[in-house]
Amino acid sequence: xxxxxxxxxxxxxxxxxxxxxxxxxxxxxxxxxxxxxxxxxxxxxxxxxxxxxxxxxxxxxxxxxxxxxxxxxxxxxxxxxxxxxxxxxxxxxxxxxxxxxxxxxxxxxxxxxxxxxxxxxxxxxxxxxxxxxxxxxxxxxxxxxxxxxxxxxxxxxxxxxxxxxxxxxxxxxxxxxxxxxxxxxxxxxxxxxxxxxxxxxxxxxxxx
DNA sequence: TGGATTCTAAACAGCA
DNA sequence: ATGCTGTTTAGAATCC
Numbered sequence: 001x002x003x004x005x006x007x008x009x010x011x012x013x014x015x016x017x018x019x020x021x022x023x024x025x026x027x028x029x030x031x032x033x034x035x036x037x038x039x040x041x042x043x044x045x046x047x048x049x050x051x052x053x054x055x056x057x058x059x060x061x062x063x064x065x066x067x068x069x070x071x072x073x074x075x076x077x078x079x080x081x082x083x084x085x086x087x088x089x090x091x092x093x094x095x096x097x098x099x100x101x102x103x104x105x106x107x108x109x110x111x112x113x114x115x116x117x118x119x120x121x122x123x124x125x126x127x128x129x130x131x132x133x134x135x136x137x138x139x140x141x142x143x144x145x146x147x148x149x150x151x152x153x154x155x156x157x158x159x160x161x162x163x164x165x166x167x168x169x170x171x172x173x174x175x176x177x178x179x180x181x182x183x184x185x186x187x188x189x190x191x192x193x194x195x196x197x198x199x200x201x202x203x204x205x206x207x208x
Numbered sequence: 209t210g211g212a213t214t215c216t217a218a219a220c221a222g223c224a
Numbered sequence: 225a226t227g228c229t230g231t232t233t234a235g236a237a238t239c240c
Contacts, residue, residue: 094214113229133216140216143231150230161224162229 087125093179095134095141098124099148100175103167110151110166113139147171 091098102119103111111119117135121127127134142148142165151164167175 096214131216136217137215139228139230140232141214143229161227 087129089126090130091124091126095137096145096147096175097179099138099141099145099165100167100179103148103165110164112162112164113142114162116142116165147175 093101098120099116101123102116103109105119106115116138120134120138147168148165149168151166
């Protein structure tokens with residue numbers, strides 16, 4: 001068991017997440033990996049407009065316009081991303097990250113595919129107007145990605161069609177790492193908010 | 209440049 | 225019959 005293995009088991013412990021853990025006091029690993037901290041800080045929902053000035057307006061205007069609307073393109077890496085505001089920007093998260101967040105954000109850590117859709121829709125309004133193919137991509141990810149596992153329904157459980165999906169614990173660190181690699185992972189936004197003068201984006205995608 | 213990963217589209221089967 | 229879910233395949237784009 002070397003240090004790499006340790007970090008893989010608890011990628012937060014040796015990262016800057018450790019600071020969050022200290023700041024938040026009694027948070028244990030489950031609470032962190034469950035993204036409850038994310039909910040508490042409300043980062044996905046409400047980065048205030050003031051923090052971003054008028055950039056949001058400008059950046060939407062900066063997108064190339066096409067007949068019938070804006071081109072669906074990933075949010076530019078040099079502009080802070082607010083999913084509730086930048087509804088024309090494709091979220092800079094992979095579908096596996098979106099699914100991961102949705103499942104981890106659920107009380108039972110398991111969701112039917114329909115609730116995964118709903119979570120994504122409510123947290124990333126971009127998809128409300130996106131072509132419906134994204135749902136196919138979600139199902140494709142659930143089906144193909146080893147990180148996600150179907151859960152047997154309990155006896156008599158009636159939640160409608162389909163299976164419940166959960167995160168395979170063996171692959172959870174991989175998903176967390178993938179999430180950390182995205183430039184607008186809530187961690188980076190937290191850093192920006194808590195220590196704006198010391199933040200360095202060097203090494204992050206789009207920051208050279 | 210090539211492999212790995214991710215996204216998108218599509219076809220199909222099973223089920224309620 | 226219809227719509228949803230899950231699986232699979234294929235091709236394009238992107239990243240390393």
